[in-house]
Amino acid sequence: MSARVISIGEAARQTGVKVPTIRFYEQIGLLPSPPRSDGNRRQFDEKDLSRLSFIRHARELGFEVGDIRELLALSEAPQSSCHEADSIAWRHLREVEARIAKLQALRGELQRMVDECGHGKVCECQVIQVLTDHARCRNETH
């Protein structure tokens, strides 16, 4: 119950967010500035740890800082509608699906590259060919 004081190094260890990154999050206002000790050291508490963990997880999931800011604000106003949080997550889901599709196409192409490249002793290396040809025939598709 008492406010256990947590140093920045402790916080880093417990949340997996690096020390300079914690300071950076404070600087950009993602994490509130904690009180300081007599010696000017940051004094975090459990709530800060939660917030940091939340931020870290959201970042890992690919949310950008703007999104996280919104999500944090929402989570601090728990009686408000979750429509916004939902739409942030939806938007993100669509982005992730697009990225997966693109990467799968890429994987196919890379696979083809290494397959073709590996077999020719005359080294008709297709790596560059594949990329160039593909590039040209796709000029107007995107």
Add this chain to the structure above:
Amino acid sequence: MSARVISIGEAARQTGVKVPTIRFYEQIGLLPSPPRSDGNRRQFDEKDLSRLSFIRHARELGFEVGDIRELLALSEAPQSSCHEADSIAWRHLREVEARIAKLQALRGELQRMVDECGHGKVCECQVIQVLTDHARCRNETH
């Protein structure tokens, strides 16, 4: 056969690489500096278009500039072994597969978030719940 002169704007339109980005690529030595007109305008040719398309495609596929530099160098010394290009492609293939796996996990999680969002209040919203809970239970795993 004659060297058709292509302006930077034309090049941008044809390759889908933005004008400032083309200049940037020239600056970092990814694209050779083209000759200039009397009025100091860049004069690109077909070969530059290929190169730009190649670069764009490779960037879309997630190659970083260093890789592209290597691949371009290899493509310009075609008698050299394709072993290097092959290993670049291999390295990248593994990376891409890892990325796909990560994104698929992420998609599942996001999907769950939005599925479970009851469209009620934030206090019941899974988007925030998932982020918070997950964050806490994963503190030490990474």
Add this chain to the structure above:
DNA sequence: TTACTTCCTCTAGCGACTATAGGAGCAAGC
């Protein structure tokens, strides 16, 4: 006291662009 670690601030750097300012060139219409 000494040594060691952790912490502080501040500044600069990364990659891969993107934006802005302030001009100069060029082609078409009058």
Add this chain to the structure above:
DNA sequence: GCTTGCTCCTATAGTCGCTAGAGGAAGTAA
């Protein structure tokens, strides 16, 4: 020739999300 409007030029600074380094102060253990 002149004006309008577009494209182009350079140079510099900003973006995002950190990360690294310098140079120093504070806390801790022997």
